[in-house]
Amino acid sequence: MLDLPTLFLAAGLSTFLLAGLLFAAWRQAPEHRALAWWGGSYLVLLIAIPLLAMRSLLPPIFPFGLSNGLFIVAGACAWIAARRFEGRSYEAWWAFTPLAIWLALYLVPAIGMNPPIRMAIVSIGIGGFLLAGAYEFWRGRREPLISRWPAIITMAALGIMLFVRVPFLIFVEFGANKPPSDLQGSLTIVAMLGFVYIVIMACNILAMTKERSELAYRHQARTDALTQLLNRGAFLDEAEAGVEQANAAAMPISIVLVDLDRFKQVNDRFGHLVGDLVLQALAQTATAELPARSLVGRVGGEEFAVLLHQPADQAAGYAERLRQTFDANARIVDGQAVEATLSAGVSTMHGNAKLLTLMADADRALYAAKESGRNIVRVAQVEIHADQGENAHSAAA
Secondary structure (H helix, E strand, O other), rough: OOOOOOOOOOOHHHHHHHHHHHHHHHHHOOOOOOHHHHHHHHHHHHHHHHHHOOOOOOHHHHHHHHHHHHHHHHHHHHHHHHHHHOOOOOOOOOOOHHHHHHHHOOOOOHHHHHHHHHHHHHHHHHHHHHHHHHHHHHHHHOOOOHHHHHHHHHHHHHHHHHHHHHHHHHHHHOOOOOHHHEEEEEHHHHHHHHHHHHHHHHHHHHHHHHHHHHHHHHHHEEEOOOOOOOOHHHHHHHHHHHHHHHHHHEEEEEEEEEEEHHHHHHHHHHHHHHHHHHHHHHHHHHOOOOOOOOOEEOOOOOOOEEEOOOOOHHHHHHHHHHHHHHHHHHHHEEEOOOOOOOEEEEEEEOOOOHHHHHHHHHHHHHHHHHHHHOOOOOOOOOOOOEOOOEEEEEEEO
């Protein structure tokens, strides 16, 4: 087993290098302030570790009072970093309050002069903040970050070990009134675990930040910036997969194409800002009305597409509800009587469906809706001849 001086030296050097790496990463991506808090926790450790290492050379208040308090502060910074990473509120003073509380407790002779009680309180303080940090990461588990789980496991494991250490300290290690010199074995084990934690968690937080950035870039590449809906490419990709699923399950699949009526006139009369608000209102209405397992995307300037795992009558019902709700929502936009409306075309296939065919039929139905006076829904009539492999298409008037 490594001796304590060697472990303290290795932990100190690793902490120094990893703190620099975390702050460098933060400088490159200042929006990720969790990196700064995690780097701050390592800076605190850079003060605490040497103080504890020189415990035989310093007055007790420094290695056992200040140093232990700083270890708790480092745990608090890690907890705040986890909250910051998950976008939750925090106050900077939360990190330093534990130090004041610990120093007040340390000055009580029954605590400061009693090694098992002193070490038990410190273990509870650090372990509590580590478990709280693991819980913060766990609460954000809906975000699909694979690197989140090693962070949760590492923080929770060390936190639990520190809590398990408490009864061991009180009832086993010091149960026979052993002298303080017998602390070496327990402290060595804790130092080894702390060293492993320092390295693993720095790698985890960097991996989580990188993974989140990559997810954000992929999301931006597949999302329409104005409406936050799927863009054309992303919609067609996911719709193709939806059509294949419907074919495999022998279930009907429908496409609804939606187009704003006379949208150029809206832009010319009220300005592009109001036009953007109209597009956003349509996106919000389409999403609010969307059934489960469905997709909606912006596939053109003022054209939207919806994929529904529904037969023609239900898809037409959705389109009609969308038309009526949007008609009500878009009468007044930004305080102006815009009275925007939409037209929609619906197409459905049941078996051997093809996305391009569905889109083409819905487009013809949409054209029929425009020709019928706009602000209306039209359904394409599709007759499938399975024996001939041909389809007959028309738009219902």
